Amino acid sequence: MSRHQYAPAEPAALVEIEQRVLWLSMAIVDYANRVRPNPTGLKVGGHQASCASMVSLMTSLWFRQLRPQDRVSVKPHASPVLHAINYLLGGLDESYLTELRAFGGLQSYPSRSKDPDQVDYSTGSVGIGATAPIWGALARRYVNTVADDAGTGRQYTLVGDAELDEGAVWEAILDPTVTELGEIVWIVDLNRQSLDRVVPGIAAGRLQGMFAAAGWQVITLKYGSLLSTLFDRDGGGELRRRIDLMSNPEYQRLLRCDAGALRERLPGGNDAIAALLAELDDATLLAAIRDLGGHDLAALDETFAAIDDDRPTVIFAYTVKGYGLPTEGHPQNHSSLLSGEQMVELAQRCGMDLDQPWARFDADSAPGRWCEETAERLRRPDMPQAPVPALPQDIGRTPHGMAATQAALGRTLLDLTREAPEAARRVVTVSPDVSSTTNLGGWVNKVGVWSPTERRDWFADDAETMLHWREQPSGQHVELGIAETNLVGLLGELGATWSRWGQPLLPIGVMYDPFIERALEPWSYGTYAGGQSILIGTPSGVSLAPEGGAHQSITTPSIGLEQPGCVSYEPAFAIDVEWTLLACLAQLGQPGGSSAYLRLSTRSVDQSLAAVPTDPAARERRRRQVVAGAYPLRRAQDPMVTIAAMGTLLPDALAAAARLEQAGVGVDVVCVTSPGLLFDALRARDGHTEGPSWILQQAFPHGRARPMVTVLDGHPHTLALLPTINQVTGTHLGVSHFGQSGAIDDVYRYHGIDTDSIVRAALDLAESG
Secondary structure (H helix, E strand, O other): OOOOOOOOOOOOOHHHHHHHHHHHHHHHHHHHHHHOOOOOOOOOOOOOOHHOHHHHHHHHHHHHHOOOOOOEOHHHHHHHHHHHHHHHHHOOOHHHOOOEEEOOOOOOOOOOOHHHHHHOOOOOOOHHHHHHHHHHHHHHHHHHHHHOOOOOOOOEEEHHHHHHHHHHHHHHOHHHHHHHHOOOOEEEEEEOOOOOOOOOOOOHHHHHHHHHHHEEEEEEEOHHHHHHHOOOOHHHHHHHHHHHHOOOHHHHHHHHOHHHHHHHHOOOOOHHHHHHHOOOOHHHHHHHOOOOOHHOOOHHHHHHHHHOOOOOEEEEEEOOOOOOOOOEEEEEEEEEEEOOHHHHHHHHHHOEEEEOOOOOOOOOOOHHHHHHHHHHHHOOOOOOOOOOOOOOOOOOOOOOOOEHHHHHHHHHHHHHHOOOOOHHHOEEEEEEEEEEHHHHHHHHHHOOEEOOOOEEOOOOOOOOOOOOOOOEOOOOOEEOOOHHHHHHHHHHHHHOOHOOOOOOEEEEEEHHHHHHHHHHHHHHHHOOOOOOOOOEEEEOOOHHHOOHHOOOOOOOHHHHHOOOOOOOOOOOOOOHHHHHHHHHHOOOOOOOOOOEEOOOOOOOOEEEHOOOOHHHHHHHHHHHHHHHHHEEEEEEEEEEEEEEEEEHHHHHHHHHHHHHHOOOOOEEEEEEOHHHHHHHHHHHHHOOOOOOOHHHHHOOOHHHHEEEEEOOOOOOOHOOOHHHHHOOOOEEOOOOOOOOOOOHHHHHHHOOOOHHHHHHHHHHHHHHH
């Protein structure tokens, strides 16, 4: 019996399309696991049950609701459904249907950067893909204030109910800006199962209340047309209450019952329910218990029509995991695979042939015409790529006096508004309520704060207010709540506007460096998905001495070294900040671009120690070295030791070199700005990768190779690679245990990164060498 015989208002062609989408998504997974040769024997995997619960939802959405300007984030385990739909719409070649999870084939989860067909949002890391359309909506609105070229459209999220356990979801939902984004629509696949089990206590009412409290429109789609009809009959009210109050495990168990067991269990001792069930034949009874709204195409149409575009909307669509499959409702069906016999039965029910699994509809058939019309309706116009406006490489100032690298960030951004106003208009900064404490105050006063609507600044006439909070659509700073995951989620979407709408932005996120690790996974995922952005961690290290261990970052320098798709810098001087920041901005908003991470400090240092060359050619040479990863800062006539230092410890390294020189030990001092780039250069020199390696000879010439002390305000292994450049001995100073509160001299001494420690380490190497 057809699953939809009780929905006669549904066009038969759409039901055929729904069945074909179900079949194709099952066949894609089946081929990868049972048919494709697998000499290693490793499990390929796939999620047929998770796909089945989404088939009706996605069929309704793509073939009835979507417009070309809309975007959709598909829950990770439903990726075969997305590929099946794209295939029916002509957007995916048949050859890829046999290549799920194969090298160069369809990815395990939807990927904008790696899948061959149209994927709007990369998903796969729980919670991140779900929230991406929220930040995509904000990013599109921002683009429209810059170029008025991104249009409008809804931003859909298809998410499993178990994914709502992820804290990142609620951080995003609760941000006050989100309530103004009416284009956001979430559809929750409420199948009441997670990976391992039927979730015993998932309370839909509690979840709905949380969304409602955050200002969202909440729509519940629980029952299909058959059950709705039964509820109107004698005993129907009792039946509805019985199902409504039933625990999730009990309901799921009923899905596994035959008609006889169902007649015994479902009434729960209620005679009126038993009498109603006695009027139904076995087929109708079995269909009724699984007749949920998320599988009813007509009910889905009505639900989509009820969306209020003035505020974000969440639809709780009740579904059965594994709907229409022999595994439906089973508590361990998450990764289960249909057997060969079960695939044959499914093929027969869907009107398909297992030997020819990839048949499309005949072009002259009603489903074929519907697919062709849908493909034409959803065709997106080509988006011309606007170039990033020209950026300077060197603004030309030479900083003097005492300054911190954190302060240099704000200074550089302000300079950019004067030197390159068109490029500066593309800069957008984001912070989690730390603008004033990370030296962005001057920038915020200059460019204003972004808001969907203009808001009055009630402190504009207060003479003692130094930070002016002018909120308006033309602002260039976005302030979020204290949720780093939100910040980097938005950062990734701001960094993807060049590929979504052809309009590049230059996004810079600023947060306290100790919290980089909290934000790393979503930022990394945004980079993987094609978002190009700059993440700045400041203040950093134990140099933030009085704050104590909770605010002293240790491992972040090595994170920057190891993060794919990212170049990392830890500048020592203000001029280094300017040069590296400008170089990083120049890599954003374009094919082949990259993200960047800058680690800055609040420790003020004497800028004259940078010894910036006055000759223009020499200055440009220094700039190139800074951007490439390192530069010589002090050369001894007869060196015995090299000190390679990074970031805020350069003054201590230079002071140690001066003392060692007085003791008759010549010292070269090299300022390292990017250990990651030096590692890349080393691998290129050794033939492992392609790329430039000239910086190694300029910063660490073979003729001056000496035993090396490395030192940084971070984990010592970050710079431990440097002695391998010329195969010399080395000792490595840094921070390898939690910090202490105190004066900076005391804290440096405690960790062994003070001037005395550097001197002792250098003397040990010189004497042993």
